[in-house]
Amino acid sequence: MTRSILALLAALTLAACGSIEESDPKPRLEALSAPGTAFGDTLVGTRKQLDFVLRNSDAGFAKVKPLDVTSIVVAGNGVSLSTTCPAVPFTLEEGESCFLSVLWQPAAAGGLTGELRVTSVSAESPQVLALTGTAESVPDPAAGVVAFVGTPNGNFGSVPRGDSKSVTYVVSNIGNADDVLTISGPTQTGWTFSEDCPDTLTSGSSCQVTVVFTPDVAGVSFPSALLITDAYNANYGGLSVSLVGTGL
Numbered sequence: 001m002t003r004s005i006l007a008l009l010a011a012l013t014l015a016a017c018g019s020i021e022e023s024d025p026k027p028r029l030e031a032l033s034a035p036g037t038a039f040g041d042t043l044v045g046t047r048k049q050l051d052f053v054l055r056n057s058d059a060g061f062a063k064v065k066p067l068d069v070t071s072i073v074v075a076g077n078g079v080s081l082s083t084t085c086p087a088v089p090f091t092l093e094e095g096e097s098c099f100l101s102v103l104w105q106p107a108a109a110g111g112l113t114g115e116l117r118v119t120s121v122s123a124e125s126p127q128v129l130a131l132t133g134t135a136e137s138v139p140d141p142a143a144g145v146v147a148f149v150g151t152p153n154g155n156f157g158s159v160p161r162g163d164s165k166s167v168t169y170v171v172s173n174i175g176n177a178d179d180v181l182t183i184s185g186p187t188q189t190g191w192t193f194s195e196d197c198p199d200t201l202t203s204g205s206s207c208q209v210t211v212v213f214t215p216d217v218a219g220v221s222f223p224s225a226l227l228i229t230d231a232y233n234a235n236y237g238g239l240s241v242s243l244v245g246t247g248l
Contacts, residue, residue, distance in 0.1 A: 025067035025092075026057045029118055029127035032099075034235045039104050039112060039133030043145050043175065047105040048236040052129070054085065054118055055097030064094040069120050076114020076131055078106045101237075106135030144179020145232045146171050146239055149206060154226070156213040156245035164214040169241065171197070171228055172206040179230050183209060186223030186243055190215045193226065215247025 031037055032051040039048050056067035070089050074081045085098035092098070102116055114131035139145060149170040159165045173179045179201045185193030190213060197207035211226055222244050229238040 023064050024124070025065050025120065027054070027067050027092075027118065027120060027127050028057045029054050029116070029129060031129070033237075037116075037129050037131050039131070039236070041134050041136055041139065041143075042104060042106055043139055043232075044106050044109060044135050044137050046145060046147055046174075046232075047103055048133075048233065050102045050104075050131075050236065052100045052102065052116065053097050054092070054100060054127070056092040056094055066094070067092040067120050069118060071119045072100065072117070074102055074114065074116050074131070076104070076112050077108075077110075078135075079104050079112070079114050079131065081116075102131060104131075104133055106133075109135050109137045111135070139175050139177070139232075142177040143175050143232055144173050144177050144201065144203065144230055145175035146179055146181060146201065146228055146230045147174050148172075148239065148241075152241045154241040154243040156211075156243070158246045158248050159213055159215050160248045161215050161218065164212055165245070166210055166212045168208050168210045169226065170206055170208055171201075171239070173201045173203050175232065176203055178202050179232075182229045183227070184224075185209065185211060185226045188221070188223040190217070190221055190245075190247065191223040191243070211243065213243075213245040215245065218247050220244065220246050 030053055032053055042048050056064060068089060068091050072088060080103045082101040112131060112133035116129045116131060117126050119126040149172050152169050156165050181197055181201055183195055183197060193209060193211045195209040201207060225243060226241040227238045233239055
């Protein structure tokens with residue numbers, strides 16, 4: 001094939017690409033957590049979390065217009081929202097995404113009929129996911145449920161280099177059956193943890209997890225979270241405390 005023909009084909013290809021018009025935005029709101037949009041059986045007073053991703057997908061499309069998000073709302077008794085998305089209104093360009101967490105902490109027994117709704121002026125219709133769950137006063141069938149005693153605080157504040165600060169977290173099995181626990185904590189430089197929890201925590205029993213911050217450098221440190229997991233919350237993010245401390 002001659003150079004002139006190759007040049008002509010290249011020119012035609014470029015012209016064809018330039019003529020492709022932008023498609024409408026392709027919003028996609030999808031569940032990341034294993035249970036999808038179902039909180040399942042949830043003990044009154046405890047909290048479960050479901051995670052979602054919102055993106056303006058470019059899969060299979062040559063060009064996609066920006067997605068102009070005007071509102072993100074959740075509905076349902078005891079439901080709240082946490083998100084990495086910018087404050088509305090905001091725009092997701094082609095292929096961009098942000099993350100949303102829906103938290104449910106029921107105050108009374110009963111069913112949850114809720115929804116997560118994302119609205120955009122540049123999309124034909126809102127993205128809506130139905131949220132379901134059943135709040136119960138006593139687990140049935142019987143189950144272990146681990147919970148923190150009190151409200152845990154993971155901010156260790158400012159600590160001089162060479163000194164230490166320790167915080168002890170008390171966890172209790174508030175369910176009506178024995179509970180098998182898995183505990184992980186920070187192992188980054190300057191952080192250690194210890195615990196006296198048995199592998200199986202009996203119903204009504206408590207144990208302690210102690211985290212120690214001993215900075216050897218100046219600056220803010222964000223280690224991995226303290227995470228306690230049991231069968232009750234294994235698919236809902238576990239029982240966690242985000243940790244932070246500043247070395248002086």
